Amino acid sequence: MWPICHNLRRRLESTEAIMRPQEMGSVAKQVQQLDQVVIRFAGDSGDGMQLTGDRFTQETASFGNDLSTLPNFPAEIRAPAGTLPGVSSFQLHFADHDILTPGDTPHVLVAMNPAALRANVADLEAGATIIVDTHDFTGRNLTRAGYAENPLEDGSLDRFHVHAFDLTGLTVASVKQFGLSRKDAARAKNMFSLGMLSWLYGRPVDSTRSFLEQRFANAPDIRDANLAAFNAGWNFGETTEGFAVSYQIKPAPMRSGRYRNITGNLALSYGLVAASVRSGLPLFLGAYPITPASDILHELSKHKRFGVVTFQAEDEIAGIGAALGASYGGSLGVTTTSGPGISLKSETVGLAVSLELPLVVVDVQRGGPSTGLPTKTEQADLLQAMFGRNGEAPVAIVAPQSPGDCFDAALEAARIAVTYRTPVLLLSDGYLANGSEPWLLPDVETLATIEPNFADKPNHETETGDHSFWPYQRDPQTLARAWAIPGTPGLEHRIGGLEKADGHGNISYEPANHDLMVRTRQAKIDRIADTIPALEVDDPHGDAAMLILGWGSTYGPIGSACRRLRQQGMQVAQAHLRHLNPFPSNLGEVLRAYDTVVVPEMNLGQLSLLVRAKYLVDVVSYNQVRGQPFSASELEDVFTTTLKEMHS
Amino acid sequence: MTTDVTLSGLRDMPMSEVETSRKDFTSDQEVRWCPGCGDYIILNAVQGFLPALGLKRENIVFVSGIGCSSRFPYYLDTFGMHSIHGRAPAIATGLATARPDLNVWVVTGDGDALSIGGNHLIHAMRRNVNLTILLFNNRIYGLTKGQYSPTSEPGKITKSTPAGSVDYPFNPISLALGAEASFVARTLDSDRAHLTEVLQAAVTHRGTSLIEIYQNCPIFNDGAFDVLKDKDQAEGRLVRLRHGEKVQVGDREWVHDAHNDNPSQAFEISRLDDATMAHVPIGIFRQVERPTYDDQVREQVAQARAQSGEGELAALLSGRDSWSVA
Numbered sequence: 001m002w003p004i005c006h007n008l009r010r011r012l013e014s015t016e017a018i019m020r021p022q023e024m025g026s027v028a029k030q031v032q033q034l035d036q037v038v039i040r041f042a043g044d045s046g047d048g049m050q051l052t053g054d055r056f057t058q059e060t061a062s063f064g065n066d067l068s069t070l071p072n073f074p075a076e077i078r079a080p081a082g083t084l085p086g087v088s089s090f091q092l093h094f095a096d097h098d099i100l101t102p103g104d105t106p107h108v109l110v111a112m113n114p115a116a117l118r119a120n121v122a123d124l125e126a127g128a129t130i131i132v133d134t135h136d137f138t139g140r141n142l143t144r145a146g147y148a149e150n151p152l153e154d155g156s157l158d159r160f161h162v163h164a165f166d167l168t169g170l171t172v173a174s175v176k177q178f179g180l181s182r183k184d185a186a187r188a189k190n191m192f193s194l195g196m197l198s199w200l201y202g203r204p205v206d207s208t209r210s211f212l213e214q215r216f217a218n219a220p221d222i223r224d225a226n227l228a229a230f231n232a233g234w235n236f237g238e239t240t241e242g243f244a245v246s247y248q249i250k251p252a253p254m255r256s257g258r259y260r261n262i263t264g265n266l267a268l269s270y271g272l273v274a275a276s277v278r279s280g281l282p283l284f285l286g287a288y289p290i291t292p293a294s295d296i297l298h299e300l301s302k303h304k305r306f307g308v309v310t311f312q313a314e315d316e317i318a319g320i321g322a323a324l325g326a327s328y329g330g331s332l333g334v335t336t337t338s339g340p341g342i343s344l345k346s347e348t349v350g351l352a353v354s355l356e357l358p359l360v361v362v363d364v365q366r367g368g369p370s371t372g373l374p375t376k377t378e379q380a381d382l383l384q385a386m387f388g389r390n391g392e393a394p395v396a397i398v399a400p401q402s403p404g405d406c407f408d409a410a411l412e413a414a415r416i417a418v419t420y421r422t423p424v425l426l427l428s429d430g431y432l433a434n435g436s437e438p439w440l441l442p443d444v445e446t447l448a449t450i451e452p453n454f455a456d457k458p459n460h461e462t463e464t465g466d467h468s469f470w471p472y473q474r475d476p477q478t479l480a481r482a483w484a485i486p487g488t489p490g491l492e493h494r495i496g497g498l499e500k501a502d503g504h505g506n507i508s509y510e511p512a513n514h515d516l517m518v519r520t521r522q523a524k525i526d527r528i529a530d531t532i533p534a535l536e537v538d539d540p541h542g543d544a545a546m547l548i549l550g551w552g553s554t555y556g557p558i559g560s561a562c563r564r565l566r567q568q569g570m571q572v573a574q575a576h577l578r579h580l581n582p583f584p585s586n587l588g589e590v591l592r593a594y595d596t597v598v599v600p601e602m603n604l605g606q607l608s609l610l611v612r613a614k615y616l617v618d619v620v621s622y623n624q625v626r627g628q629p630f631s632a633s634e635l636e637d638v639f640t641t642t643l644k645e646m647h648s
Numbered sequence: 649m650t651t652d653v654t655l656s657g658l659r660d661m662p663m664s665e666v667e668t669s670r671k672d673f674t675s676d677q678e679v680r681w682c683p684g685c686g687d688y689i690i691l692n693a694v695q696g697f698l699p700a701l702g703l704k705r706e707n708i709v710f711v712s713g714i715g716c717s718s719r720f721p722y723y724l725d726t727f728g729m730h731s732i733h734g735r736a737p738a739i740a741t742g743l744a745t746a747r748p749d750l751n752v753w754v755v756t757g758d759g760d761a762l763s764i765g766g767n768h769l770i771h772a773m774r775r776n777v778n779l780t781i782l783l784f785n786n787r788i789y790g791l792t793k794g795q796y797s798p799t800s801e802p803g804k805i806t807k808s809t810p811a812g813s814v815d816y817p818f819n820p821i822s823l824a825l826g827a828e829a830s831f832v833a834r835t836l837d838s839d840r841a842h843l844t845e846v847l848q849a850a851v852t853h854r855g856t857s858l859i860e861i862y863q864n865c866p867i868f869n870d871g872a873f874d875v876l877k878d879k880d881q882a883e884g885r886l887v888r889l890r891h892g893e894k895v896q897v898g899d900r901e902w903v904h905d906a907h908n909d910n911p912s913q914a915f916e917i918s919r920l921d922d923a924t925m926a927h928v929p930i931g932i933f934r935q936v937e938r939p940t941y942d943d944q945v946r947e948q949v950a951q952a953r954a955q956s957g958e959g960e961l962a963a964l965l966s967g968r969d970s971w972s973v974a
């Protein structure tokens with residue numbers, strides 16, 4: 001009888017990260033205490049692995065562990081069953097302490113078929129545990145997954161702890177009384193597995209039970225079968241001789257307050273709703289479906305009670321066009337996209353730069369170029385966000401650093417857009433969009449308010465004493481132009497994409513005026529830096545010689561790697577950029593304060609290029625574009641090596 | 649002229665308390681079309697028509713794309729946006745959906761609407777957003793100095809087709825009918841009375857109204873519609889459509905039914921207009937009532953609020969699965 005060995009890394013994520021087997025003195029089975037676990041659920045895309053992962057996550061969140069998740073699914077909706085391209089997985093890292101990433105390598109792999117095993121086994125380290133459904137480990141199914149021999153029998157898994165059960169068969173037997181077809185009965189195997197894993201890790205199960213009751217309220221047979229399978233899985237875990245021990249992972253100490261688990265796309269959607277509430281501007285989303293941004297469209301379409309209008313456009317261009325039209329009318333105009341969609345929107349972003357109207361452009365970055373990797377993450381749209389328009393067309397750029405942080409980033413993007421009458425590119429990515437973490441609910445009363453400051457009276461007096469409205473008259477502080485929305489009497493005016501004269505805004509082809517307007521639009525974006533906080537550096541002892549500078553979703557792995565270095569007595573400083581344009585005012589100073597600056601990015605060095613050009617600091621660029629987030633151990637190696645080279 | 653606004657495209661739009669005149673709708677910008685351009689006559693007709701409409705000037709918005717016609721908004725003292733090539737219907741869709749109190753117009757040309765912006769045009773008509781679209785058709789690219797357009801006749805010699813165009817043209821009316829437009833009309837720049845009559849019907853129609861206006865470009869395609877303007881020939885060639893009135897073409901005769909749910913008859917009439925301009929129908933081809941996209945969107949928002957009240961941010965954020973840490 002093997003206890004499950006969680007094979008924790010020897011390089012530790014925190015001082016707490018030590019496996020502490022403690023006998024809990026249970027009657028039938030032992031309970032061991034662990035400080036963290038990384039589990040990966042893998043199966044066919046039709047096996048419901050995302051749902052299983054979501055439910056396990058919810059149970060874990062409500063138990064009070066810190067957690068971080070990473071779903072990974074194929075671009076195809078249902079690739080042929082049992083094949084490698086059809087494998088979908090969900091990884092969850094949970095712990096009794098503060099964690100930053102979904103974990104590098106799983107301690108436990110739950111594989112529902114041969115393809116799921118084959119697609120994931122290479123990510124496991126020796127000593128990891130595999131829980132496998134043996135049901136499909138037969139002739140054709142093995143071949144389809146690319147196995148010549150049955151891996152459960154040929155010794156190839158000897159370095160792992162394998163728990164092999166016919167989960168499908170057990171599920172079918174457990175739901176017999178509901179008279180479902182064999183296919184429908186077998187479908188409940190994800191709930192059987194969830195029940196079993198819930199037992200194994202002592203998860204609270206009420207939320208899953210009530211979830212199943214609600215979800216299948218209209219199909220009592222299916223509901224009851226899923227509940228029965230879930231309960232049967234739990235009981236099986238408890239009684240089977242296959243598991244000698246169960247595990248306990250204590251709740252993590254967290255700041256007091258109310259929490260929920262949240263994905264990046266959900267947090268981003270809520271941030272936009274909050275921006276609408278806090279600005280008093282109705283939210284208008286113009287969007288065309290595209291992975292992985294579509295969930296924002298789905299989510300916002302549910303919130304009509306907040307006055308949210310969602311417009312599913314005929315194409316990406318119409319999505320941003322309608323959003324800009326709504327902005328012109330005094331809404332908070334937002335468009336969401338990903339991948340090639342951002343290219344299609346470029347021309348309209350340019351128009352918004354020229355019109356100087358608020359517009360939030362959300363780019364949930366995915367692997368490129370072209371269609372690229374629709375379901376995989378990358379952060380290679382930074383330079384496009386920065387420069388991807390004709391002419392001098394500066395925009396503000398904001399990036400979230402974790403799933404929950406998407407809320408704050410969206411609110412900040414809206415604040416800048418409205419205050420400065422400018423498009424703002426909000427650069428999320430596939431990892432943030434679908435990943436999740438516990439999120440401390442903000443006090444809504446203390447959220448920033450956003451002041452639209454609509455013009456409601458003439459702002460210019462002519463030589464003859466007449467009063468008129470000049471749409472390109474600017475606020476001396478922010479350089480934001482006067483914004484009068486249609487329906488404001490006496491302020492009728494025309495704006496357009498042609499160059500306009502400073503002040504009154506009529507068409508102007510004057511050379512000096514164009515020069516002035518180009519510089520003024522740039523200066524307006526630069527002035528945003530006056531209202532953004534200085535970049536903070538995390539340097540616990542204040543004497544590090546190496547700084548790690550990141551942006552976006554790399555925050556977790558960078559932070560995790562920095563902690564590991566510090567635990568080994570190395571000094572390293574970390575800073576993470578929320579604002580990519582303009583940069584915080586003190587960035588140059590921060591960069592120059594360190595002997596070496598390392599910039600890890602999931603692109604070929606886009607932030608590096610920007611900071612080198614702007615500050616003439618020769619940063620060390622570290623890059624990977626595998627469609628997956630950095631692993632903390634990879635960065636740990638890079639940082640350690642760099643540090644050693646500095647000293648040699 | 650008084651307008652019944654209860655059922656019309658003007659519902660929810662505030663009426664002006666004071667009389668307005670053409671002067672109120674004339675901006676201080678110098679009009680810069682070429683001398684003799686048909687656009688002048690259309691501008692004149694619209695400036696003459698708007699005061700009669702009786703809406704508050706600040707609640708009228710003209711949105712245009714790119715091309716000669718798209719300079720239109722600059723010359724009207726209303727709100728206006730000169731946007732980018734082909735995208736005006738998309739921008740106007742967002743504006744009209746967000747603001748039911750605005751009277752939104754789109755001004756576009758044959759290149760802007762039917763070439764680069766074809767997709768937005770057909771989808772605006774399909775959705776039936778409350779917009780009035782003026783499509784100035786001069787069958788040429790004017791602003792880029794004379795290339796053939798998607799309505800140029802086959803064989804046309806232009807700068808980009810020295811050996812004659814081999815491109816087959818759109819019939820804009822047939823296209824609009826195929827795109828499920830609820831209001832489709834054609835008129836001529838030179839016929840002010842007819843143009844005004846069609847404008848009145850279009851702007852008070854609730855939904856997307858498409859008006860194709862044959863417009864002369866004296867610089868690059870002069871005389872394209874001369875046969876329809878020539879006193880001797882015009883009446884023989886023009887087929888005047890008025891709902892409920894008799895129409896005669898050759899030995900065929902019928903009563904025009906613009907309100908027919910089935911667009912087949914209107915489509916058949918649109919096909920009378922072949923390359924020879926032997927028979928060119930003008931007037932309203934189709935005018936049917938169909939729920940508009942923007943009304944329904946707002947209705948859903950209103951319903952959600954009526955059913956479950958205004959959204960509460962704190963409740964939204966905490967959701968159903970939150971927990972407390974002491």
Ligand code: SF4
Pocket residue numbers: 680681682684685686687716717786790791864865866867868
């Ligand atoms: S080019 Fe033709 S359409 Fe354009 S302004 Fe001149 S005459 Fe009018």
